[in-house]
Amino acid sequence: MAYRAPVEEVLFLLQHVLNVQHYGNLEGFDDVSSDSLEQILSAAARFAEDVVAPLNQPGDGEACRFLAGSVKTPRGFKEAYRQLVDDGWNSAAVSAKLGGKGMPYVVAAAIEEFINGANQSFAMYADWGFYASLLMDAEGIEQLRRDYLDPLIAGTWSGTMALTEPHCGTDVGMIRTAATPQPDGSYRLNGTKIFISGGEHDLTENIVHFVLARIDGAPAGTQGISLFLVPKFEAARAGMLGKRNGVQCLGIEHKMGLRASATCRLHFEDAKGWLIGAPNRGLKQMFVLMNHTRRACGVIAVAGSEAAYQRASTYVKERVQGRRARACDNGEESKAALLLDQPDVRRILMRLRAFIEPARALVLWMALQSDIYERSREESAKERARERIELLTPILKAVLSDMGFEAAVQAQQLFGGHGYIVSTGVEQYVRDLRVLMIAEGANGVQAMDLVMRKLFRDDGRGFRSFVNDVSQAAQDMPEDLEFLNEAMSRSLIDLIAAFDWLHGASAADASAGAYDFMTMLGLVSLGYMWTLIIAAAGKVLSAEEGMHRAYKIARARFFMERLLPDTGAYLRRITSGAQDFLNLPADAF
Amino acid sequence: MAYRAPVEEVLFLLQHVLNVQHYGNLEGFDDVSSDSLEQILSAAARFAEDVVAPLNQPGDGEACRFLAGSVKTPRGFKEAYRQLVDDGWNSAAVSAKLGGKGMPYVVAAAIEEFINGANQSFAMYADWGFYASLLMDAEGIEQLRRDYLDPLIAGTWSGTMALTEPHCGTDVGMIRTAATPQPDGSYRLNGTKIFISGGEHDLTENIVHFVLARIDGAPAGTQGISLFLVPKFEAARAGMLGKRNGVQCLGIEHKMGLRASATCRLHFEDAKGWLIGAPNRGLKQMFVLMNHTRRACGVIAVAGSEAAYQRASTYVKERVQGRRARACDNGEESKAALLLDQPDVRRILMRLRAFIEPARALVLWMALQSDIYERSREESAKERARERIELLTPILKAVLSDMGFEAAVQAQQLFGGHGYIVSTGVEQYVRDLRVLMIAEGANGVQAMDLVMRKLFRDDGRGFRSFVNDVSQAAQDMPEDLEFLNEAMSRSLIDLIAAFDWLHGASAADASAGAYDFMTMLGLVSLGYMWTLIIAAAGKVLSAEEGMHRAYKIARARFFMERLLPDTGAYLRRITSGAQDFLNLPADAF
Secondary structure, eight states: OOOOOOHHHHHHIIIIISOGGGGTTSTTOTTTTSTHHHHHHHHHHHIIIIIIGGGHHHHHHHOOEEETTEEEOOTTHHHHHHHHHHHTGGGTTSOGGGTSOOOOHHHHHHHHHHHHHHOHHHHTTSOHHHHHHHHTOOTTOHHHIIIIIHHHHHTSEEEEEEOOBTTBSSOGGGOOOEEEEOTTSOEEEEEEEEEEETSSOSSSSEEEEEEEEEETTOOSGGGGOEEEEEESEEESSTTOEEEEOSEEEEEEOOBSSOTTSOEEEEEEEEEEEEEOSSTTOHHHHHHHHHHHHHHHHHHHHHHHHHHHHHHHHHHHTTOBOSOOTTGGGGSOOOOOOBGGGSHHHHHHHHHHHHHHHHHHHHHHHHHHHHHHHHHOOOHHHHHHHHHHHHHHHHIIIIIHHHHHHHHHHHHHHTTGGGGGBGGGSSHHHHHHHHGGGTSSSOHHHHHHIIIIIITTGGGGHHHHHHHHHHHHHHHTSOGGGHHHHHHHHHHHHHHHHHHHHHHHSOHHHHHHHHHHHHHHHHHHHHHHHHHHHHHHHHHHOOGGGHHHHHHHHHHHHHIIIIIGGGHHHHHHHHHTOSHHHHSSOGGGO | OOOOOOHHHHHHIIIIISOGGGGTTSTTOTTTTSTHHHHHHHHHHHIIIIIIGGGHHHHHHHOOEEETTEEEOOTTHHHHHHHHHHHTGGGTTSOGGGTSOOOOHHHHHHHHHHHHHHOHHHHTTSOHHHHHHHHTOOTTOHHHIIIIIHHHHHTSEEEEEEOOBTTBSSOGGGOOOEEEEOTTSOEEEEEEEEEEETSSOSSSSEEEEEEEEEETTOOSGGGGOEEEEEESEEESSTTOEEEEOSEEEEEEOOBSSOTTSOEEEEEEEEEEEEEOSSTTOHHHHHHHHHHHHHHHHHHHHHHHHHHHHHHHHHHHTTOBOSOOTTGGGGSOOOOOOBGGGSHHHHHHHHHHHHHHHHHHHHHHHHHHHHHHHHHOOOHHHHHHHHHHHHHHHHIIIIIHHHHHHHHHHHHHHTTGGGGGBGGGSSHHHHHHHHGGGTSSSOHHHHHHIIIIIITTGGGGHHHHHHHHHHHHHHHTSOGGGHHHHHHHHHHHHHHHHHHHHHHHSOHHHHHHHHHHHHHHHHHHHHHHHHHHHHHHHHHHOOGGGHHHHHHHHHHHHHIIIIIGGGHHHHHHHHHTOSHHHHSSOGGGO
């Protein structure tokens, strides 16, 4: 069962739902209104399908191996990485000025989906050109940029984000890695970092670590964290290797999944590093990147769900098993049927599709908001995009990763006993996608971020403005699709009631309701995407594509009738409050 | 973090919620009203904690290994198995007449929980004395019983249940393994079976396969399936090994979890076997066993959830990470707090406890129903127990395995990044518990069995009678706990509405709603258990145990406010019908 990148679906979303051709005035969008969009996506699809996907299952079996400080990636990864770089997919989103392809995020996100759908572990190594360009945007580091950023963007070197330490993950204020100023303006770093993806490997000749550390004497907590560039090898001159630095890989983690991605323990011992930007601003700088990687979790969740769905869909169309409903009641046995003919199997398939399609729309829509925010010259459009990004980043990170994991579990379920066997190739998606609920800030942290920090800013202006858009889109549905408007209206009422309740609640009650609110907002966001998809399908899908539109309406109906109404249950949970369990002593747990 | 068998909790349930001391008139119950119950459970707990649990994580790492037709279990399994047999835990539920311990199921189920909580893979090898005694209850096989059943009960030999073939799992009517009658009254079996747990291993000197096969010329479908006993070694005389039989292990599966349990592909080539019972009655005979193993899935789900919860609870009481809610708003940073002090962490812990406690009650309550059904002389009590078993077996198998898996995922989540690392020891529960949703008939099959076969039998008498009991228990709640009655009443209304809708629905619509109905019935059953638990806690927990009662009330409230009300969402899903997606052509999926 080969992975097929969903090019047609992405084209429909970009051209008809998001109308990217209307954004020709934004940098990098000049190409996207022409045939070249299809060419770019098809080329990326071929790379993902032919080069990357075949390495997925073998890579999981072989896994990364650690030997004497080095990490060997699975067979074939090196060659695939070289082609990734040769084709320039690693720098799709990097601005052309810096030597990248300068594609809009909305296109780069689609490519990111394809590569992740083909091989989530491999994709972990692929984006350091872009990430480094975000981190190295500070003033006064022109020399560092010449020495390090160019090869990072070229992909001949790769990077890492080094935050977590053994005693602290989420709580970065507790970081202990120490940076001591040196007379030449550099720093000496000492400390240990864990869970560093790509901290050591054999795909590139050099690895550049972006490290959060504390300058000697810096204030306690998050106010004293600075960002450093610490290379494995110093740059002798641009792109050329110099001296080996004091960074050692102590080992790699044996993980539940994502086994072909090297998760490293790194030890910094008098490692030479350079401060990036102002001292004690490291957390803020890292958050520019973190917000991208959090949204990327949504992209990856869609990618993995799609891949798992494709396998399940192929299987149930081939596997003959079980009888048609109620055939057993008349004493006779009917002929065995395809699994696809079992109503409960169809229910699961519908559930997957009803999630995957709007989830893909949402990640692309959010990527477009980033494009607008970063490239538009219209202040009101920028501000609106900023609000959407702020509000919905936790949705992409957390709600899509929760639902994506659940989708993989359901896809696995359709295989019966075979789904539990490694060689079938579907359980890997469950193990790989599981990490998205944990990495880049566990999903509970996202809920806190949303409700305790973002939601009520400026009196909840961003939320109210988003709700208005959602409500308007629902009201614009044609009369024969009134069920969309009805379902959305009901859930918007639930959502607003939850918002109002949280607004007046104690911090503790609000915290205890945060996760459920986040999930509600996620469901409404997906419903919003369904209204946009259906509106576009009604306009552009011609007569011969009528069935295509009918399928989408059936999926939207499934979503509106069977998934969205859960907002009522979430509202009840939130408003039940939490005092009785927040006040329990520790021995009650 | 050592596993602790929940002896105290089980004693509370047995003595005060289920009142097992009132059943002294049933065989095997004479001991349970005395101190010996505590002694038995404590001894089983020590065995599980000290002998079995330490092998769990190493066993997952080492896994079973296949070499030239043989299977090597992980280090220590042989010794632990020997002690299991020496202590007689393998025959806890086997009747004393047959040489077993003759314990009530309700006690044996608790012991089963302890051993599974300690090590799910190991426990897979432990119950063949009991299973064989169920399968070998037929007439006319006295010699077979002497030759094979005695060593199976003694545990010197073990057994397997061999149903699945490469082309058929759920749909046993498609079985192809052929049995050819021989002049001496035996049969020659030829065919291949897959997914055979314990099909080959090094724990016992002999393995007795209970095989479903088709006698030459038998009717097609399930009406032509017979049950055979096919040993690895023939018995020379009682308990002594004779000739090696034509059963070969072709290999073992590399699975997502349960890696220390050998899942075998078996090839039968002119293997000698004996018919058990009448020809063509094999499926019915096997179902006596299957109904037990399906209920056992519920026991195992509770066991794994409890074990995962214990780890998470220990971790969040030690791990300092994150700040108290809203501390960040005033610009200052508060001192880092225990994870236990985060409201969202408490929400997750409560969710786990709110499920685990009534789930344990439910599996023990169901075991007691089996005791009553098999041992009572009162016809009305037997019939009532039969109805409960029929109705709720799918709940134990499917709803508890769904919720148990989810519980393990949530427990893992509390560890953040560490939860994804194998050595932390929590992700194994996710992988191990996953199988329960698939094995013994995938959960979708359970939903079909419930709604399409069991629910409407005798005009739904069993369902109505159960609903009456549940309703009565809710109404009996004291006034200060009126929230229990209110929540239960609302959900019972939902449940009955769903029942009525399904009753009038087409077969296809009913099939598409079956899974959601099953989950509703599961939630209501767990709620029922909460009412029984709270009623008992109010009566028996003395003043110094007041907190204990208060904790249970807080958990019950969490369940009633945050989990049970989901029945409303399920009802909406069911009644939305399924025609629009059941009618879609295959290319829509």
